[in-house]
Amino acid sequence: MSVATPGRVAYINARVLDPATGRDGPGEVLTSGEEIVDVARKLFDGHPPADVEVVDCGGMCLAPGLVDTRVQLREPGEEHKESLKSAGEAAVAAGVTTMVCLPNTNPIMDDEPTLEFVARRARLLALTKVYCYGAITKGLQGKELAEMGLLAEAGALAFTDATRAVADAQVMRRALQYAATFGLMIIQHPEEPTLATGVMNSGELATRMGLAGIPREAEIIMLERDIRLVAMTDGRYHAAHISTADSVEIIARAKADGLKVSCDTAPFYFALNELAVTDYRTFAKLSPPLRAENDRRAIVEGLKSGVIDAIASDHAPQDSDSKRLPFPQAAFGGSGLETLLAVSLDLYHNGDMSLLEVLRRLTSAPADLLGLEAGRLAKGRKADLTIFDPDQGWKVIADKFKSKSKNSPFDGRPVQGRVLRTVVDGRVVFNAMPHAAKESTASPVNRTPAKAR
Amino acid sequence: MRDPAFPHRHLLGIEGLTPAEINYLLDLSDRYVGVNRGPEKTSDALRGRTIVNLFFENSTRTRTSFELAAKRLGANVINMQVETSSVVKGETLIDTAVTLNAMHPDVLAVRHPDSGAVKLLADKVNCGVVNGGDGSHEHPTQALLDALTIRRRKGRLSGLLVAICGDVLHSRVARSNFLLLLTMGARVRIIAPRTLIPSGVDRLGVEVFTDMTAGLKDVDIVMMLRVQSERMRGSFIPSVREYFHFFGLDRAKLGQAKPDALIMHPGPMNRGTEIDSDVADDVERSVIREQVELGVAVRMAVLEVLANNASAHNAAGHNAAGHNAAADSRQGLPGRTGT
Numbered sequence: 001m002s003v004a005t006p007g008r009v010a011y012i013n014a015r016v017l018d019p020a021t022g023r024d025g026p027g028e029v030l031t032s033g034e035e036i037v038d039v040a041r042k043l044f045d046g047h048p049p050a051d052v053e054v055v056d057c058g059g060m061c062l063a064p065g066l067v068d069t070r071v072q073l074r075e076p077g078e079e080h081k082e083s084l085k086s087a088g089e090a091a092v093a094a095g096v097t098t099m100v101c102l103p104n105t106n107p108i109m110d111d112e113p114t115l116e117f118v119a120r121r122a123r124l125l126a127l128t129k130v131y132c133y134g135a136i137t138k139g140l141q142g143k144e145l146a147e148m149g150l151l152a153e154a155g156a157l158a159f160t161d162a163t164r165a166v167a168d169a170q171v172m173r174r175a176l177q178y179a180a181t182f183g184l185m186i187i188q189h190p191e192e193p194t195l196a197t198g199v200m201n202s203g204e205l206a207t208r209m210g211l212a213g214i215p216r217e218a219e220i221i222m223l224e225r226d227i228r229l230v231a232m233t234d235g236r237y238h239a240a241h242i243s244t245a246d247s248v249e250i251i252a253r254a255k256a257d258g259l260k261v262s263c264d265t266a267p268f269y270f271a272l273n274e275l276a277v278t279d280y281r282t283f284a285k286l287s288p289p290l291r292a293e294n295d296r297r298a299i300v301e302g303l304k305s306g307v308i309d310a311i312a313s314d315h316a317p318q319d320s321d322s323k324r325l326p327f328p329q330a331a332f333g334g335s336g337l338e339t340l341l342a343v344s345l346d347l348y349h350n351g352d353m354s355l356l357e358v359l360r361r362l363t364s365a366p367a368d369l370l371g372l373e374a375g376r377l378a379k380g381r382k383a384d385l386t387i388f389d390p391d392q393g394w395k396v397i398a399d400k401f402k403s404k405s406k407n408s409p410f411d412g413r414p415v416q417g418r419v420l421r422t423v424v425d426g427r428v429v430f431n432a433m434p435h436a437a438k439e440s441t442a443s444p445v446n447r448t449p450a451k452a453r
Numbered sequence: 454m455r456d457p458a459f460p461h462r463h464l465l466g467i468e469g470l471t472p473a474e475i476n477y478l479l480d481l482s483d484r485y486v487g488v489n490r491g492p493e494k495t496s497d498a499l500r501g502r503t504i505v506n507l508f509f510e511n512s513t514r515t516r517t518s519f520e521l522a523a524k525r526l527g528a529n530v531i532n533m534q535v536e537t538s539s540v541v542k543g544e545t546l547i548d549t550a551v552t553l554n555a556m557h558p559d560v561l562a563v564r565h566p567d568s569g570a571v572k573l574l575a576d577k578v579n580c581g582v583v584n585g586g587d588g589s590h591e592h593p594t595q596a597l598l599d600a601l602t603i604r605r606r607k608g609r610l611s612g613l614l615v616a617i618c619g620d621v622l623h624s625r626v627a628r629s630n631f632l633l634l635l636t637m638g639a640r641v642r643i644i645a646p647r648t649l650i651p652s653g654v655d656r657l658g659v660e661v662f663t664d665m666t667a668g669l670k671d672v673d674i675v676m677m678l679r680v681q682s683e684r685m686r687g688s689f690i691p692s693v694r695e696y697f698h699f700f701g702l703d704r705a706k707l708g709q710a711k712p713d714a715l716i717m718h719p720g721p722m723n724r725g726t727e728i729d730s731d732v733a734d735d736v737e738r739s740v741i742r743e744q745v746e747l748g749v750a751v752r753m754a755v756l757e758v759l760a761n762n763a764s765a766h767n768a769a770g771h772n773a774a775g776h777n778a779a780a781d782s783r784q785g786l787p788g789r790t791g792t
Contacts, residue, residue: 147695177650180647
């Protein structure tokens, strides 16, 4: 890979998917330097000039690079768990071209220098684009408002206390008001901390395993409270990683009431249920905890209906020392970057959603929530692309992750959907395209778009 | 007989005053500005009268202003600084009122940290009461002196566009000012971060802005409010630095206002917090020192009118002390010489 500005590149013989415009069909994309300059059914009447580099996609899917709006990068502060470099390599291997990191680094991103450090380091690495959220409260302590205005000027896209809920209602009210002063969004980890003292989902399984439960009500109560505060303040609110059936209903109602509310979920919550923690598997100890099967199904329905706007990886790398502990002592969190696309494609392979709709929740929808230019294939936009085979099967082997941390609850799971190439600003940052596909210009295999079954 | 142009016993707030009453007080104040600028600053309008400054909250400039106003009218002045007890404030306040009332003052100038406390006290005394600031409720003499300052500079209040910027939520100055300005036909904008905007304020007739650049566009008057430092440590505002960056009045933000816009501040100023020294000290546009000067004239006008109304009230035989009224009457206590 090279940081030099590339020339003109024609991606031909692709199934072009652009959720923002609804495009899904055979097509070609021309990039020049860092930008997309054309998206068409056929470029150059099939005869590209000699100075254009031609990449034959072999009928594979070409889509905007994924926009992952919830990752923990652990740098600065916990580089033994993850670094900007290891996370960046994991991200590009997963087709992620933009990621937004939580402020729970050390030092915490409640001041401009930390934010600027991460932005500068990420730029030098020149892998996936990295944006940051700022802290809502100083030190993520939930008490005093952080300098949201100045942090936003330094590049913070929105504000969150990361894996902690803003529990104090007065602080949350003022955070919503203060952020709204500047048109900024507050992102909540919706969990009432006084109820969330357990280690897994509350219920029969927790009782059998003898583990302290986190009731679904911890999430439901916090969401309902927050929605009231949003109505009161006219603030802009986003609920991260919702996990219960009631949460979907609450968000749907808030949206119907015209409130400025959105939400996301992570693949964990539509692809797994609480049974994943059986045998005290600490890799499946997540926050919020994996819920019951009816909740999982409701999350799938929420994605289908659009109540859940986006899918984010919720990448929470933990070193093995934090996970190889008795279940109650083990750290919360799962590695999510490298399984983001493949596990999300379950929604397509299971017939729940069309490929385009799954991609929408991974590209243009999260980009729109944060006001990012990313996530669409349009003239003049940055050439952030991913080429993938939606059908290729593989088995998740966490030990092979590029991420430093291997704590995936999907370890050993057979999945479908393989990233072949990732392009950021026109540069190839990840390439696993078979040589044959590159050369096969003779008989293009134009697959017809698979319909949602 | 009470002054027909301002027939109220008390001045507890701007709310309820008519434009004619406000103009009357401003006209009277205007005359005292001349007196104050002359060589002989003392009149005998209130000779022999007693004015009590009853302050339940620390204040230097307002108390001094009332004291000077009373002395220039020839009245006797007593300053009482009362520490508010954290328990049974209401009882203590009423006890204080009854005690003071027995000493027959003519006017009490009262400041109290609790909204409504001055009215509670006013209900228990026979004399006139002027509100020198109650909690986050009203500070009518400040609004009158601000109005006088504007009227003298601009020749009118009606039709002007006034921006009130800063901690509107906790500010009695802001409330009295927008009530007065709206009554007099001015347009009022408030500009603040949303944490410092009181709920429902837009329904009181003001326009709400959260951006200084947009809010200051084409205004005639920029009124800055003081922001208490204890509110700038994360509860309402993240930091002084951030507040000054977005809401502090500096040359660049002021550039949005009309070229002849006036800069006002009720004092005391936090330089570098809500206002840059560069604009605070701009002799062409800052009228902050003039506000202090006119404050004395306004308080002279208010004290004179209220003292005379109080005499008329007591001459008419009213007594707020309830069951003691008859007894006091027999002893001839409330009936001082009317004017």
